[in-house]
Amino acid sequence: MRRTIIRTIFAAVLGTTIAAGGAAQAQMPTAATDTAVVLGQPLTLNLGVPPAGTDCATQAAMLNAQALVLVANGQTIPGARASFGCSAKGELVGTASTSISGNGDDAAQRRAAWQTAFSGFFSLAGAKTLPVAFGPATGGMTTTPKMVSIQGASDRDLGLAALWFALVAALFLVAFFRHFGRTDAITPIAGVPMPANYRAPYSLARFQLLWWSGIVTASYVAILTITGSMDTITTGTMALMGIVGGTSVLAAFQDRRPSDDDTRRHQHAAAYLAAAAATPPDQTAMAASLAEVYPPSQGLLPDLLSDAAGYNIHRLQLLAWTGVLGITFLYEVTRTLGMPELSANLLALTGISNGTYFGFKMQEQQVPTPTGTA
Incomplete structure (x- = not known):
């Protein structure tokens, strides 16, 4: 009984406290918060009441006749022509577009101008307060600057862009590990069965091709989601894909052309058949020869960086440069919300790196010489 009374009193006191707190909170004045302007939305500036003796409508008409545009953080935004009018309170109000969408040079210039206005970093993650x-x-500038909170993209667009980027990147990642990242130049030899569940080694040239294809495609989809622009592929990006694609074609041609590796594979095949014909069959020798006839994958990094003689510096330099340039490319995409325009020096260095790799690849030995063979 006592516990019931205590619980009843406690509940009544708690309910009264909550109600009082809610009433007090309801009586508290709500602070006005400025909502950030997301690029793509109209930006409106309240320029205040015109000076005494100046009619608001006349002032607005005069400003409209000047064809003014937005100026953000000292950077003129091309194409963002403003329109001026008067509010119900007689205050002069100016409105301009902050759109960064569209195709062509005009849209690219607007995006570049906003990127400059953000002081070299396109703040996608949050808003920045800029003088406008x-x-x-x-x-x-014709009017007095006002501090405005501006955000590069809405949270919804950022979420969609991240989702599409992740989906496209995952697609290329699965494609690489499931099938397309492995060499397909190994052909069966009569009388020598290919091992069950055989997995061919990974190809460095294919890795590079899928790496860059995934980065460019995922970046393109993410940029399209935010800006709506389809014309974002730069000349430097196309040249880069040309270098990578050319290297992949040459590497595939080199893998398929007759070489000393074919001779060594047939020598190992003969050793396998001899071991299989022995009485009893030499299982150890058969397994060793079979691994040389059909070289299996040794793992991702060993496959990408080595041949029969071990790890190679020309493969390491290509893999390292591909990774560094790819990460830099992605950083520029998030910084400028566009594909980077790679310089001639960067493209030349990429070409040298790929050429060095292919030049040494022509001399690689993927199948070791059988023991006792001259």
Whole structure:
């Protein structure tokens, strides 16, 4: 009985406290919060009441006649022409577009201008407070700057872009590990069965091709999701894909052309058949010869970096440069919300790296010489 009374009193006190707290909270004034302007939305600046003796409508008409554009953080935004009017309170109000979508040079110039306005970093993760004004398209400011919170992209667009990027990247990753990343140049030899569940070694040239194809495709889809622009592939990106694709074609041609590796494979095949014909069959010798006739995968990194003689520096330099340039490429995509325009020096260095790899690949030995063979 006592516990019931105590619980009843406690519940009543707690309910009264919550109700009082709720009432007090309801009576508290709500602080006004400024919502960040997301690029793509109209940006409106309240320029205040015109000076005494100046009619608001006349002032608005005068500003409209000047064809002013947005000026963000001192950077003129091309194409963002402003329109001016008067509010119900007689205050001068200016509005301009912050769109970064579209194709062609104009849209690219707008995106580049906003990227510059963000002080070299396109802040996709959060808003930045920038001084914004209106001024002539040729440069300069006509109105007094106002501090405005601006965000590069909405949370929804960022989420969709991240989702599409992850899906495309996962698709290429699965494609590499499931099938397309392995060499297919190994052909069966009559009388020598290919081992069950045989997995061919990974190919460095194919890795590079899928690496760059995945990065470029995923970046393109992510940029398209945010900006709506389909024309974001730069000349440097196309040249890069040409270098990578050319290297892959040459590497595939080299793998398929007759070489000393074919001779050594047939020598190992003869050793396998001899061991199989022995009485009883020499299982150890058969297994050793079979592993040389059909060289299995030794794991991702050993396959990418080595041949029959061991690890190779020309493979390491290509893999390292591919990784570094790929990460830099992705950083530039998130920084500028566009494909980077790779310089001639970067493309030349990439070509040298790929050429060095292919030049040494022509001399590689993928199948070791059988023991006792000259």
